[in-house]
Amino acid sequence: xxxxxxxxxxxxxxxxxxxxxxxxxxxxxxxxxxxxxxxxxxxxxxxxxxxxxxxxxxxxxxxxxxxxxxxxxxxxxxxxxxxxxxxxxxxxxxxxxxxxxxxxxxxxxxxxxxxxxxxxxxxxxxxxxxxxxxxxxxxxxxxxxxxxxxxxxxxxxxxxxxxxxxxxxxxxxxxxxxxxxxxxxxxxxxxxxxxxxxxxxxxxxxxxxxxxxxxxxxxxxxxxxxxxxxxxxxxxxxxxxxxxxxxxxxxxxxxxxxxxxxxxxxxxxxxxxxxxxxxxxxxxxxxxxxxxxxxxxx
Numbered sequence: 001x002x003x004x005x006x007x008x009x010x011x012x013x014x015x016x017x018x019x020x021x022x023x024x025x026x027x028x029x030x031x032x033x034x035x036x037x038x039x040x041x042x043x044x045x046x047x048x049x050x051x052x053x054x055x056x057x058x059x060x061x062x063x064x065x066x067x068x069x070x071x072x073x074x075x076x077x078x079x080x081x082x083x084x085x086x087x088x089x090x091x092x093x094x095x096x097x098x099x100x101x102x103x104x105x106x107x108x109x110x111x112x113x114x115x116x117x118x119x120x121x122x123x124x125x126x127x128x129x130x131x132x133x134x135x136x137x138x139x140x141x142x143x144x145x146x147x148x149x150x151x152x153x154x155x156x157x158x159x160x161x162x163x164x165x166x167x168x169x170x171x172x173x174x175x176x177x178x179x180x181x182x183x184x185x186x187x188x189x190x191x192x193x194x195x196x197x198x199x200x201x202x203x204x205x206x207x208x209x210x211x212x213x214x215x216x217x218x219x220x221x222x223x224x225x226x227x228x229x230x231x232x233x234x235x236x237x238x239x240x241x242x243x244x245x246x247x248x249x250x251x252x253x254x255x256x257x258x259x260x261x262x263x264x265x266x267x268x269x270x271x272x273x274x275x276x277x278x279x280x281x282x283x284x285x286x287x288x289x290x291x292x293x294x295x296x297x298x
Contacts, residue, residue: 001122002080003250004048004055007139008041009109009131012066015094015233015276034276037073038092040129040153040239043277046077047243047267050281053250054078055127058115058135062089062108073278084132085112096233096275103235120146124253125246127151128168130158140167149249153242156180165195170257172201172209172242185210189218199257203238208297209265213257221261224269224294236277237268244268244287266290 017032037046045057057079061067066089074081090107115135120126126143128136128151137160143150144167152164154173157180165171171192178188185202189212192200201211201221208222244267248260269290271280282290 002054002056003123004053004125004127004246005058005118005120005123005139005143006041006045006048006055006127007058007132007135008039008045008129009090009107010042010059010061010070011038011090011092011105011107012036012070013038013092013094013235013277015096015235017096017233017275021095032275034233034279036276036278037070038236038277039090039131040155040242041127041131043236043239044127044129044153044243044246045079046073046277047240047281048247048250049077049079051244051247051267051284051287053247054080055246056080056082056118058082058084058118058132058139060084060086060090060109060111060132062086064089066091077281082116082118084115084135086110087112094233094235096235101233101235120148123148125149125151125250127153127242127246128164129153129155130161130164133158133160133164136160137164137167140164143167144169151242151246153239155238162195165192165197168195168197170199170245171195171197172203172211172245174238175202175204178202186218201261203241206297209261211261219258221258221265222296222298224265224290225297226269226272226294231272233275233280234272236280237271239277240271240280240282241265241268244282262291263287266294269294 061083086108151170244264245260270282274280
Protein backbone atom coordinates (compact mmCIF):
# COMPACT_ATOMS: atom_id res chain seq x y z
CA UNK A 1 0.00 0.00 0.00
CA UNK A 2 1.27 3.48 -0.89
CA UNK A 3 2.09 6.16 1.66
CA UNK A 4 0.13 8.79 -0.26
CA UNK A 5 -3.19 9.05 -2.07
CA UNK A 6 -3.71 11.32 -5.07
CA UNK A 7 -7.14 12.07 -6.58
CA UNK A 8 -7.63 13.55 -10.06
CA UNK A 9 -8.93 13.22 -13.59
CA UNK A 10 -6.90 11.36 -16.22
CA UNK A 11 -5.90 12.86 -19.55
CA UNK A 12 -3.74 11.56 -22.33
CA UNK A 13 -1.56 14.50 -23.35
CA UNK A 14 -0.50 14.92 -26.96
CA UNK A 15 2.19 17.61 -26.96
CA UNK A 16 3.28 18.92 -30.35
CA UNK A 17 6.21 21.25 -31.11
CA UNK A 18 5.50 23.21 -34.29
CA UNK A 19 6.78 26.48 -35.70
CA UNK A 20 3.32 27.45 -36.86
CA UNK A 21 -0.20 26.01 -36.83
CA UNK A 22 -1.99 25.53 -40.14
CA UNK A 23 -5.41 27.01 -40.80
CA UNK A 24 -7.92 26.18 -43.48
CA UNK A 25 -6.70 23.45 -45.84
CA UNK A 26 -2.98 23.81 -45.05
CA UNK A 27 -0.73 21.05 -43.81
CA UNK A 28 2.53 21.23 -41.89
CA UNK A 29 5.02 18.88 -40.24
CA UNK A 30 5.79 19.21 -36.52
CA UNK A 31 9.34 19.39 -35.21
CA UNK A 32 8.67 16.94 -32.37
CA UNK A 33 5.86 15.39 -30.32
CA UNK A 34 5.24 13.44 -27.12
CA UNK A 35 2.34 11.31 -25.91
CA UNK A 36 2.00 10.88 -22.15
CA UNK A 37 -0.33 10.66 -19.16
CA UNK A 38 -1.78 14.02 -18.15
CA UNK A 39 -4.01 15.73 -15.62
CA UNK A 40 -2.95 17.78 -12.61
CA UNK A 41 -3.01 15.33 -9.69
CA UNK A 42 -2.32 12.43 -12.07
CA UNK A 43 0.96 13.97 -13.27
CA UNK A 44 1.83 14.89 -9.67
CA UNK A 45 1.33 11.25 -8.67
CA UNK A 46 3.66 10.04 -11.42
CA UNK A 47 6.25 12.63 -10.36
CA UNK A 48 6.10 11.37 -6.76
CA UNK A 49 6.55 7.83 -8.08
CA UNK A 50 9.54 8.73 -10.27
CA UNK A 51 11.24 10.30 -7.26
CA UNK A 52 10.95 6.95 -5.51
CA UNK A 53 7.68 6.82 -3.54
CA UNK A 54 4.91 5.40 -5.75
CA UNK A 55 1.48 6.53 -4.48
CA UNK A 56 -2.06 5.31 -4.96
CA UNK A 57 -4.28 7.21 -7.39
CA UNK A 58 -8.04 7.51 -7.70
CA UNK A 59 -8.64 8.58 -11.30
CA UNK A 60 -10.92 8.27 -14.29
CA UNK A 61 -10.32 5.26 -16.55
CA UNK A 62 -11.94 4.16 -19.80
CA UNK A 63 -11.75 0.68 -21.28
CA UNK A 64 -10.66 2.03 -24.67
CA UNK A 65 -7.21 1.87 -26.30
CA UNK A 66 -6.02 5.06 -24.63
CA UNK A 67 -7.18 3.67 -21.29
CA UNK A 68 -5.14 0.50 -21.86
CA UNK A 69 -2.09 2.63 -22.71
CA UNK A 70 -2.58 4.68 -19.55
CA UNK A 71 -2.89 1.52 -17.41
CA UNK A 72 0.43 0.32 -18.86
CA UNK A 73 2.05 3.68 -18.04
CA UNK A 74 0.85 3.48 -14.43
CA UNK A 75 2.16 -0.09 -14.09
CA UNK A 76 5.54 0.95 -15.51
CA UNK A 77 5.87 3.69 -12.87
CA UNK A 78 4.46 1.65 -9.98
CA UNK A 79 1.40 3.89 -9.51
CA UNK A 80 -1.53 1.89 -8.06
CA UNK A 81 -4.77 2.85 -9.81
CA UNK A 82 -8.23 2.89 -8.26
CA UNK A 83 -10.44 3.38 -11.29
CA UNK A 84 -13.54 5.46 -11.66
CA UNK A 85 -15.06 4.40 -14.95
CA UNK A 86 -15.84 6.70 -17.86
CA UNK A 87 -16.86 5.65 -21.38
CA UNK A 88 -14.08 7.53 -23.22
CA UNK A 89 -10.57 8.65 -22.33
CA UNK A 90 -9.99 12.39 -22.02
CA UNK A 91 -7.46 14.08 -24.29
CA UNK A 92 -5.34 17.24 -24.06
CA UNK A 93 -3.68 18.69 -27.15
CA UNK A 94 -0.81 20.92 -26.01
CA UNK A 95 1.13 23.36 -28.15
CA UNK A 96 4.21 24.82 -26.39
CA UNK A 97 5.18 28.26 -27.67
CA UNK A 98 8.06 30.41 -26.34
CA UNK A 99 7.68 29.48 -22.68
CA UNK A 100 3.87 29.40 -22.79
CA UNK A 101 1.46 26.75 -23.98
CA UNK A 102 -1.94 26.58 -25.63
CA UNK A 103 -4.19 23.67 -24.64
CA UNK A 104 -7.32 22.18 -26.20
CA UNK A 105 -9.09 19.58 -24.07
CA UNK A 106 -11.70 16.95 -24.85
CA UNK A 107 -12.99 15.18 -21.78
CA UNK A 108 -15.53 12.76 -20.38
CA UNK A 109 -16.39 13.49 -16.72
CA UNK A 110 -19.55 11.40 -16.68
CA UNK A 111 -18.40 8.91 -14.02
CA UNK A 112 -20.25 5.62 -14.25
CA UNK A 113 -19.61 4.47 -10.67
CA UNK A 114 -19.16 5.94 -7.22
CA UNK A 115 -15.65 6.70 -6.02
CA UNK A 116 -13.85 3.85 -4.22
CA UNK A 117 -13.75 3.91 -0.41
CA UNK A 118 -10.19 3.10 0.66
CA UNK A 119 -8.70 2.48 4.08
CA UNK A 120 -6.68 5.63 4.82
CA UNK A 121 -4.82 4.04 7.73
CA UNK A 122 -1.44 3.81 5.98
CA UNK A 123 -1.50 7.20 4.22
CA UNK A 124 0.68 10.07 5.36
CA UNK A 125 -0.36 12.52 2.64
CA UNK A 126 -3.35 13.26 0.39
CA UNK A 127 -3.08 15.41 -2.73
CA UNK A 128 -6.11 16.77 -4.60
CA UNK A 129 -6.67 18.99 -7.62
CA UNK A 130 -10.40 19.53 -7.09
CA UNK A 131 -11.52 17.07 -9.77
CA UNK A 132 -13.97 14.42 -8.56
CA UNK A 133 -15.38 16.88 -5.99
CA UNK A 134 -17.31 14.19 -4.10
CA UNK A 135 -14.22 12.01 -3.63
CA UNK A 136 -12.05 15.06 -2.87
CA UNK A 137 -14.34 16.22 -0.06
CA UNK A 138 -14.74 12.71 1.40
CA UNK A 139 -11.01 12.05 1.62
CA UNK A 140 -10.07 15.61 2.67
CA UNK A 141 -12.42 15.35 5.65
CA UNK A 142 -11.33 11.81 6.54
CA UNK A 143 -7.61 12.56 6.25
CA UNK A 144 -7.83 15.84 8.17
CA UNK A 145 -9.60 13.99 10.99
CA UNK A 146 -6.93 11.26 10.96
CA UNK A 147 -4.02 13.70 11.01
CA UNK A 148 -2.93 12.88 7.43
CA UNK A 149 -1.40 15.86 5.58
CA UNK A 150 -3.87 17.26 3.01
CA UNK A 151 -2.57 19.13 -0.04
CA UNK A 152 -4.50 21.01 -2.73
CA UNK A 153 -3.50 22.12 -6.21
CA UNK A 154 -5.67 25.23 -6.44
CA UNK A 155 -5.29 25.68 -10.18
CA UNK A 156 -8.75 27.16 -10.61
CA UNK A 157 -12.11 27.68 -8.97
CA UNK A 158 -14.26 24.56 -8.76
CA UNK A 159 -17.73 24.00 -7.34
CA UNK A 160 -16.57 23.14 -3.83
CA UNK A 161 -13.19 24.93 -3.62
CA UNK A 162 -14.18 27.19 -0.72
CA UNK A 163 -15.59 24.35 1.35
CA UNK A 164 -12.69 22.06 0.49
CA UNK A 165 -10.14 24.62 1.71
CA UNK A 166 -11.45 24.16 5.25
CA UNK A 167 -9.88 20.67 5.27
CA UNK A 168 -6.57 21.52 3.53
CA UNK A 169 -3.19 21.84 5.27
CA UNK A 170 -1.11 22.90 2.26
CA UNK A 171 -2.80 24.92 -0.49
CA UNK A 172 -0.66 25.87 -3.50
CA UNK A 173 -2.76 27.95 -5.87
CA UNK A 174 -2.32 29.48 -9.31
CA UNK A 175 -2.75 33.16 -10.17
CA UNK A 176 -5.79 32.09 -12.17
CA UNK A 177 -7.61 31.41 -8.89
CA UNK A 178 -6.79 34.96 -7.75
CA UNK A 179 -8.34 36.32 -10.96
CA UNK A 180 -11.45 34.16 -10.62
CA UNK A 181 -11.97 35.31 -7.02
CA UNK A 182 -11.10 38.96 -7.76
CA UNK A 183 -8.25 38.87 -5.24
CA UNK A 184 -4.60 39.88 -5.23
CA UNK A 185 -2.03 37.20 -4.43
CA UNK A 186 -1.79 38.57 -0.89
CA UNK A 187 -5.59 38.62 -0.69
CA UNK A 188 -5.72 34.93 -1.59
CA UNK A 189 -3.09 34.12 1.05
CA UNK A 190 -5.27 35.93 3.60
CA UNK A 191 -8.25 33.80 2.50
CA UNK A 192 -6.20 30.60 2.83
CA UNK A 193 -5.15 31.61 6.35
CA UNK A 194 -8.79 32.35 7.24
CA UNK A 195 -9.82 28.88 6.02
CA UNK A 196 -7.22 27.26 8.26
CA UNK A 197 -4.53 26.26 5.72
CA UNK A 198 -1.23 25.90 7.60
CA UNK A 199 0.81 26.56 4.47
CA UNK A 200 -0.47 28.71 1.61
CA UNK A 201 1.07 29.75 -1.69
CA UNK A 202 0.33 31.47 -4.99
CA UNK A 203 2.53 30.45 -7.92
CA UNK A 204 3.35 33.27 -10.33
CA UNK A 205 5.39 31.60 -13.09
CA UNK A 206 8.66 33.39 -13.79
CA UNK A 207 8.00 35.72 -10.82
CA UNK A 208 8.26 32.81 -8.40
CA UNK A 209 5.85 32.05 -5.57
CA UNK A 210 4.33 34.19 -2.83
CA UNK A 211 3.72 32.02 0.22
CA UNK A 212 3.47 31.84 3.98
CA UNK A 213 5.16 29.28 6.22
CA UNK A 214 4.23 27.47 9.44
CA UNK A 215 4.54 30.73 11.41
CA UNK A 216 2.32 32.69 9.00
CA UNK A 217 5.27 34.73 7.69
CA UNK A 218 4.84 35.77 4.05
CA UNK A 219 7.84 35.53 1.71
CA UNK A 220 8.73 35.17 -1.96
CA UNK A 221 10.37 32.01 -3.29
CA UNK A 222 11.97 33.23 -6.55
CA UNK A 223 11.92 30.96 -9.59
CA UNK A 224 15.15 29.44 -10.86
CA UNK A 225 16.85 31.25 -13.73
CA UNK A 226 16.62 28.61 -16.45
CA UNK A 227 17.94 30.05 -19.74
CA UNK A 228 15.27 30.49 -22.42
CA UNK A 229 17.36 28.29 -24.73
CA UNK A 230 16.88 25.37 -22.31
CA UNK A 231 13.10 25.70 -21.99
CA UNK A 232 11.25 23.20 -24.16
CA UNK A 233 7.81 22.65 -22.60
CA UNK A 234 6.44 24.37 -19.48
CA UNK A 235 3.27 22.26 -19.45
CA UNK A 236 3.13 19.98 -16.41
CA UNK A 237 5.78 21.93 -14.48
CA UNK A 238 3.29 22.92 -11.79
CA UNK A 239 2.06 19.34 -11.46
CA UNK A 240 5.63 18.09 -11.03
CA UNK A 241 6.08 20.82 -8.38
CA UNK A 242 3.15 19.42 -6.38
CA UNK A 243 4.32 15.81 -6.70
CA UNK A 244 7.84 16.78 -5.65
CA UNK A 245 6.87 18.62 -2.47
CA UNK A 246 4.61 15.72 -1.47
CA UNK A 247 7.58 13.37 -2.00
CA UNK A 248 9.84 15.67 0.02
CA UNK A 249 7.33 15.80 2.87
CA UNK A 250 6.98 12.01 2.90
CA UNK A 251 10.70 11.35 2.87
CA UNK A 252 12.03 14.31 4.88
CA UNK A 253 9.16 15.18 7.26
CA UNK A 254 11.40 17.03 9.71
CA UNK A 255 12.43 19.68 7.18
CA UNK A 256 10.60 23.04 7.08
CA UNK A 257 8.29 23.77 4.16
CA UNK A 258 10.82 26.18 2.66
CA UNK A 259 12.99 23.13 1.97
CA UNK A 260 10.13 21.08 0.49
CA UNK A 261 9.28 23.95 -1.87
CA UNK A 262 12.93 24.58 -2.78
CA UNK A 263 13.23 20.92 -3.77
CA UNK A 264 9.99 21.10 -5.77
CA UNK A 265 11.16 24.27 -7.55
CA UNK A 266 14.21 22.43 -8.86
CA UNK A 267 12.02 19.49 -9.94
CA UNK A 268 9.97 21.94 -12.05
CA UNK A 269 13.15 23.39 -13.53
CA UNK A 270 14.04 19.88 -14.70
CA UNK A 271 10.59 19.31 -16.20
CA UNK A 272 10.54 22.40 -18.43
CA UNK A 273 13.66 21.20 -20.24
CA UNK A 274 11.82 18.15 -21.62
CA UNK A 275 8.96 17.60 -24.03
CA UNK A 276 5.92 15.92 -22.47
CA UNK A 277 5.15 14.88 -18.92
CA UNK A 278 6.80 11.47 -18.87
CA UNK A 279 10.13 12.63 -20.30
CA UNK A 280 10.17 15.50 -17.78
CA UNK A 281 9.70 13.44 -14.62
CA UNK A 282 12.80 13.93 -12.45
CA UNK A 283 14.72 11.50 -10.31
CA UNK A 284 16.23 12.81 -7.08
CA UNK A 285 19.62 13.21 -8.75
CA UNK A 286 17.99 15.28 -11.53
CA UNK A 287 16.54 17.62 -8.91
CA UNK A 288 19.92 17.95 -7.21
CA UNK A 289 21.52 18.67 -10.58
CA UNK A 290 19.02 21.44 -11.30
CA UNK A 291 19.69 22.93 -7.86
CA UNK A 292 23.38 23.13 -8.72
CA UNK A 293 22.91 24.35 -12.29
CA UNK A 294 20.46 27.22 -11.85
CA UNK A 295 20.50 30.15 -9.45
CA UNK A 296 17.33 31.84 -8.13
CA UNK A 297 16.25 34.87 -10.13
CA UNK A 298 17.23 38.21 -8.62
